[in-house]
Amino acid sequence: METLVVAVLLTFLVVIAIGIIVLRDLLGAVILLGVYSLVAAGAFVVMDAVDVAFTEAAVGSGISTILFLGALSFTSHKQKPRGHDSVAALVFVVITGGVLIYGTLDMPYYGSAESPAQTHPELAVRFIEESGSEVGPPNIVTSVLGSYRGYDTLGETLVVFAAGIAVLSILGLKRRRPEDEVLEDAPGDTARGASDNQQAYKE
Amino acid sequence: MTQLIGLYSYWVVIVLMMAGLYIMIARYNLVKKVIGLGLFQTSIFYLYITMGKVEGGTAPILVEGKELVYSNPLPHVLILTAIVVGVATSAVALALIVRIHETYGSIEEDEIKDIEAMEPDA
Numbered sequence: 032m033e034t035l036v037v038a039v040l041l042t043f044l045v046v047i048a049i050g051i052i053v054l055r056d057l058l059g060a061v062i063l064l065g066v067y068s069l070v071a072a073g074a075f076v077v078m079d080a081v082d083v084a085f086t087e088a089a090v091g092s093g094i095s096t097i098l099f100l101g102a103l104s105f106t107s108h109k110q111k112p113r114g115h116d117s118v119a120a121l122v123f124v125v126i127t128g129g130v131l132i133y134g135t136l137d138m139p140y141y142g143s144a145e146s147p148a149q150t151h152p153e154l155a156v157r158f159i160e161e162s163g164s165e166v167g168p169p170n171i172v173t174s175v176l177g178s179y180r181g182y183d184t185l186g187e188t189l190v191v192f193a194a195g196i197a198v199l200s201i202l203g204l205k206r207r208r209p210e211d212e213v214l215e216d217a218p219g220d221t222a223r224g225a226s227d228n229q230q231a232y233k234e
Numbered sequence: 235m236t237q238l239i240g241l242y243s244y245w246v247v248i249v250l251m252m253a254g255l256y257i258m259i260a261r262y263n264l265v266k267k268v269i270g271l272g273l274f275q276t277s278i279f280y281l282y283i284t285m286g287k288v289e290g291g292t293a294p295i296l297v298e299g300k301e302l303v304y305s306n307p308l309p310h311v312l313i314l315t316a317i318v319v320g321v322a323t324s325a326v327a328l329a330l331i332v333r334i335h336e337t338y339g340s341i342e343e344d345e346i347k348d349i350e351a352m353e354p355d356a
Contacts, residue, residue: 038243041242045249048249064272064273074283078283079292080310081293086314095320098325102331102332103265106265106332121256124259125252138241140236141239143240144291148308149306154308158294169295172307176311176314197329201329202332
């Protein structure tokens with residue numbers, strides 16, 4: 032039964048992915064990407080990954096969609112209706128996919144309890160058996176995230192911090208006007224050259 | 235037949251990944267490329283979660299005094315990290331696209347290349 036639900040949700044995902052490829056309207060594609068994340072979150076619940084499901088629903092489907100909508104409000108909604116050279120891309124994608132599918136033939140089957148990932152004594156087995164006494168929280172994912180793989184989470188925080196700084200510095204540069212630039216010529220500031228380019232293009 | 239049922243989810247995930255890759259290669263619109271990247275990322279999340287599932291298992295939250303089968307919590311942790319990092323990277327990509335649009339007035343890759351060709355020293 033569970034397998035059937037997962038199979039149906041997977042089929043939904045394929046339909047949505049085809050919709051994203053076909054749609055020329057970027058707004059529609061962004062909304063479809065949000066729907067895609069939400070359907071994936073539903074499938075994660077069926078596959079017992081509840082923490083991942085609510086993170087995917089909140090971050091993947093919520094915040095990510097808002098970011099895309101914000102970017103679209105600064106740019107344009109329409110993808111230019113032009114024929115692209117997609118035959119080479121299609122051949123490349125089909126070959127890559129074929130190789131990957133060939134690679135899955137050795138993989139443990141869906142739901143297998145004997146696969147190496149499930150039976151490695153230092154990983155999943157230890158987390159499930161010992162985390163209650165070693166760390167404490169009943170949610171094993173919390174224990175692994177905060178304790179066993181704590182440095183991983185620290186690194187994640189660092190990446191998010193770096194990304195925040197990057198976004199601020201990329202978008203912050205545009206506030207400078209060319210006349211301000213003459214007064215304070217900050218090193219490494221490219222806003223002036225950029226606006227000059229734009230002017231040159233308009234001419 | 236058992237192979238079909240056992241590996242079906244992997245195969246569909248690969249189809250989804252290739253859909254994202256195709257968008258990234260064949261579409262010239264930069265926002266569409268980032269959408270393709272998001273599609274690819276979410277498919278990889280799906281692949282990991284699929285590998286963590288144990289038949290007849292339940293969510294990895296300990297219940298006192300019961301012998302339950304739990305699904306593997308490790309892929310869940312890895313993907314939690316990956317979701318947040320994925321959003322951070324697409325935020326940087328979108329910020330760059332906004333700046334490109336301001337500079338070139340376009341987010342179509344081929345148009346930007348034409349502008350660059352007209353202004354070699356730009």
